Amino acid sequence: MLQMEYINSFNHNYLKLKTKAEEGGRIRYQQQIISTKKLDGLLPVMLYATNGENGLYYDISSMQGLDKWFIKEKISEEWVDKIMSGLQMTLWSLKEYLLDSRNLIMRRDCIFVNMESEKIFFLYYPYYTEQEKGNMGDLMSFLIENAEEKEADTTAFLYNLFAKWDRIQEDFKPEDMVSLWVNYKKEKNGALEEREERISTCAKQENEELEIIVERKKDLSEFIFGRHKKIKTEDCQKHMAAEAWEYKVDKPEKDEI
DSSP states (O other): OOOEEEEEETTEEEEEEEEOOOGGGOOOHHHHHHHHSOOTTBOOEEEEEETTEEEEEEEOTTEEEHHHHTTTSOBOHHHHHHHHHHHHHHHHHHHHTTOOGGGBOOSTTSEEEETTTOOEEEOBOTTHHHHSOOOOHHHHHHHHHTBOTTOHHHHHHHHHHHHHHHHHGGGOOHHHHHHHHHHHHHHHHHHHHHHHHHHHHHHHHHHHHHHHHHHHHHHHHHHHHHHHHHHHHHHHHHHHHHHHHHHHHHSOOTTTO
16 A cells, blocks of 8 residues: 655655665665656655664645545546647657656546646655556546536547446556547547538538529529510610601691791
């Protein structure tokens, strides 16, 4: 069982975890990396060694664990995306330095949210797989319990995620979470694109049909009014010719005077 201790010092909050003393006082490669490199997505950490005790101090200042953050708020699609995106970035950082992702403690109280930026941070403990089974059941249950029920798609995804974890449990890895989320987003975006394409096609067809109707009305209008204009012109010409003839008939010749 992990022994965690929360420490407040000079307006900073730390989470303290003990580590094993290595032979010859050596420091593990994993400890050197996480304490000397700034890995995206991981909690900043410092090594300590006092009175024969070795351990790690994780800086959790201005942060809250998921268990506290979601007391009043529900886990929406936006938050699932933040968690998964933060996890994906963290996994990239671990891969860059050949660190095992199974040493991420995937528990509700060990995943933190920065209260200002709302960025997600994960806790990496080099001895985790040696002391604990890599069980993500706590996190899976937490996500289901706090899912935003108004968002049916998000809730369905989280239940599907839980089911996938439940089938393989200890073999379920953080990478599997990210992979399932990426596939979910692709399928959802694909469905949205397909729907938008159908709407666009229908709108295009409607516009084309409307253009045809307008063109037909225009042709019909031109035919009707053109014919009317022609008839009217012919009538005017006949009327003018008749008036001219009448005028000529009525006008007396000079010789007659």
